[in-house]
Amino acid sequence: MQSPVDAFTFSPFRSFVDPSFFEVLARKKLKEYKLDVIDQPLCATYVIPVSQALSGSSILSLDSSSFIDGSPSATDFVSPGVLRNVNTIEEFKAFDKSSLMKSLGRELLDDIKSGVIDENPSTLAAFYVITFSDLKKFKFTYWFAFPSIITDWTLESSPTASTVVNLVDSKAITIAFEEWRKSVPLEQHGFFLLKKTESDKWTFGSLSQFDTFLDFSQGADTAMVGFADPSSQGSIPGWPLRNFLVYLSHKGLHSVKVLCLRDLVTLPAESRSIWLTFTRLRDESEDSIDAIKTVGWERSKKNKLMPKVSDLSGLMDPRRLADQAVDLNLQLMKWRLAPELDLDKVKNTKCLLLGAGTLGTYVARALMGWGVKNITFVDNATVSYSNPVRQPLYTLQDCISGTTVKSVRAAEALREIYPGVQSSGFAISVPMAGHPVTNEQREHGEYDQLVKLIDEHDAVFLLLDSREARWLPSVIAAAKEKIVINAALGFDSYVVMRHGVPRAGTGRLGCYFCNDIYAPSDSLADRTLDQMCTVTRPGIALLASGLAVELFVSILQHPLGAAAPAPRSDDANLKSLEDPTGDNCHSPLGDVPHQMRGFLHRFDHRNFVGACADYCSACSDRIIQEWKKRGWDFVKNALNVPGYVDDVSGLTDMRSKADELADDDAWAFDDESELDLME
Known part of the structure; x- marks a missing residue:
């Protein structure tokens, strides 16, 4: 009597997904897949049992290498697969699994009929997996499909239809299989042909040799074939045999003896490889593709059709979870809103924050929000x-x-x-113009350290309390052509600006000191309590800090960086600082303004453009060259000698000429007749 082959005759595949697989999936979702829902290739592996310890269902394994076809070991067999990662849990739940399974069956049958299977038999053990990645919680929902076409093969009930391979044949088969396996590509290892020669030697052949290897000279079409059987459940064969039988149907076989190969290298005292003999009464080779039935969605341990969920947050190092979360927020910007963003440039820019007070702490938080990984503070004050x-x-x-x-x-x-x-803090004071040196050894050392820090960083944020404290960093940063972002607060106003750097063929944007006609001097002496503290409306600092960081990021995204032209101005004298067309003053994030000034008493915000002043006490060529030439001696004079910076920059001469013009203007007459009378 014969029993039909049904879904419960075979040991189904069970998926085992290593956490490393989900780590790579999360990274690919952020960097590559984004919002695309397209099939991605995978490669899983399975093994055949070599001991009773490997009891239970057939295991299909995936890990980080599954995305790159991996490097299977000598005992692995490969299973090609497809990943579809959807964007929402609702999309996952609504996925038409029935239609997908039917489509996979059709594709498999097409591959059998077209000869694809002859060259790549591993496709008979293919899989499909749908996933939803909740990257905020590091939680993954997934469901595997192992598509298998139902056929009408029957397992013979004769005593020899299901037998254990004897020990002598088992050893010979194992040796012959290993030799054959070395001679063929990896994707052919899982399914094979075999026969025993007249000298009782076993030989193996690939499916591509089907028409020449098998011998039907005995008058019957019973053939011997085999497959790497991942099942260890006694006489129950593994899932890959189902599609192998479909393949044999379309090769025209009506009777077949199948070797379920289980002992690969280790030779146990009692072999567990088995022979199974199947027969088929109906000719399926001409079946309509539309008439086929396909099954194979993975079931739970309780035999229910349902997905699996992997919550890896508890297994992950909190540091790595933080990295994933920070990266997630930034990558989401690129998916829809700003695909041209270069986040690596932001992340790798080293930022030096001069000042760790109200502005400095808010700026630091915003920089971290943008993914900046290297932030250094300079401030010698205590909390x-x-x-x-x-x-x-x-x-x-x-x-x-x-x-x-x-x-x-x-x-x-x-x-x-x-x-x-990566954050560090330096408790040093910044030498300030107009504040005489009191301890040269200490202050010279702090100066050297400040120069070293500016040299080691890509961007300098001037967030100090006084104008004179911002002067020396402005000089050094201008000489080294660093990105400089300056933020300063009033009671209900603020200014946020970038300092200019040279740009070939054009002028240069001004710095914080370019509009001054006097070099900064001691502004801290004889100050009352309200003058010693930064008295501002509380929201001002948040506004200015946020604008400072956003300006900094916009600069990084512009092709010209710190040399980016400012948006157009109505002032004809500033045209050299701008792009004539207005096209090049934008980064992927929008404008890259020069100065932003806000006035909270009327909730007004305005942008300004200012050119570099020839007599600037901080960024003029005279000052920069003098600092490069004399270093600490220049700084010491600036601190000790009143008017020294004014003299070097040319401000003293400029004011003198202005005074002379003012004196001449005092004798000027608008009425020409009065001038004639005086003559």
């Missing part, structure tokens, strides 16, 4: 009780001792918030 409510990197605990240095604590706080950031 006071008034700071935590206005400066988000400090807490009450930082105030208690009165000795917590802002720059050091700010760097620690950044690392606590996001361990992936």
Whole structure:
């Protein structure tokens, strides 16, 4: 009596997905797939059992190498697959799984009929997987399909229809199989032809040799074939045999003896490879593709049709989870809104923040939001009780001792918030014009350290309390052509600007000091309490800090970087600082303005453009060349000698000429008749 081959006769595949697979999937979702829902190729592996310990279902394994066809070991057999990663859990639930399974069956049958299987038999064990990646929670929902076409092959009920391969044949088969396996490509290892010669030797052949290798001279069409059987469930063969039988049907066979090969290298005392003999009564070779039935969605351990869920957040290093989360927010910008963004340029830019107070702490947080990984603070002040409510990197605990240095604590706080950031703090004071040197050894050392820090960083943020504290960093950064972002606050106003750098054939945008007719001097002496503290409306700092960081990122995205022209101005004298067409003053994020000034009392925000002044006390050629030539001696004179910077920059002569013109104007007459009378 014969029993039909049905879905429960075979040991189904069970998927095993290593966490490394999902790590790569998450990265590819962010960097490559984005919002695309298209089939992506995969390659999984399975093995045949070599001991009773490997009992249970057939296991199909995927890991990080599954995206690149991997490097299977000597005991692995390959299974080609397809990944479809959808964008929402609703899309996952609504996926038409029935139609997909039917389509996969048609594709498989087409491959059998067209000869694709002859050259790549591993396709008989192919799979398909649908996934949804929740990258915020690092949670993955997935469902595997192992498409298998239903046929009417029947398993013979005779005593020899299901037999264990004897030990002698098992050894000979294993040796012959290993020799054959070395001679053919990897994708052919899972399915094969075999026969026993007159000298009792076993030989193997590839499916591509079907018409020449098999011998039907005995008068019957019973052939011996075999497959690498991942099942270890006694007489129940593994899932790949289902489609192999379909292949044999379309080769015209009506009876076949199948070797379920299980012991590959290890030779147990009792062989567990088995022979199964199948027969077929109906000719399926002319079946309509539309009439075929395909099954194969993976079931749960309770035999229910349902997906699996992998929540890897508990297994992941919190640092890596933080990296993934930061990257997620930034990559999402590129999916729809700004695909031209170069996030690596932002991430790899080293930022030096001079000042770790209200502006410095807010700027640092915004830089981290953009993925900046290297942030350095310079500030020698300590955290006071008034700071935590206005400066988000400090807490009450930082105030208690009165000795917590802002720059050091700010760097620690950044690392606590996001361990992936490389942050350090330096408790040094910045030499200030007009503030005489009191300890030359110490101040000279702080100056050298400041020069070194500016040299080591790509961008400098001027976030200090006084104008004179911003002067020397402006000089050094101008000489080294660094990106400089300057933010300053009033009670209800702010200015945010970038300093210019030379651009071939054009003028240069001005710096923070270009509009001054006097070099900065000591503005801190004899100040009352309200003058010593930065008294501003609380929201001003957030506005200015946010604009400073966004301006910085826009500069990085512009092809000309810090030399980017400013948006067009109505001032004819500034045309050399702009692109005539207005096309090149934009980055992928929009405009790259020069100066932004806000006035909160009327909630007004305006952009300005200013040219570099020939007599600027910070960025003029005279000052830069003098600093390059004399270094610390130049700085020491600027600190000690009143009027020194004015003399070097030419401001003194400029004011003198202005005074002379003013004196001449005092004798000027508008009425020509009065002038004639005087003559």
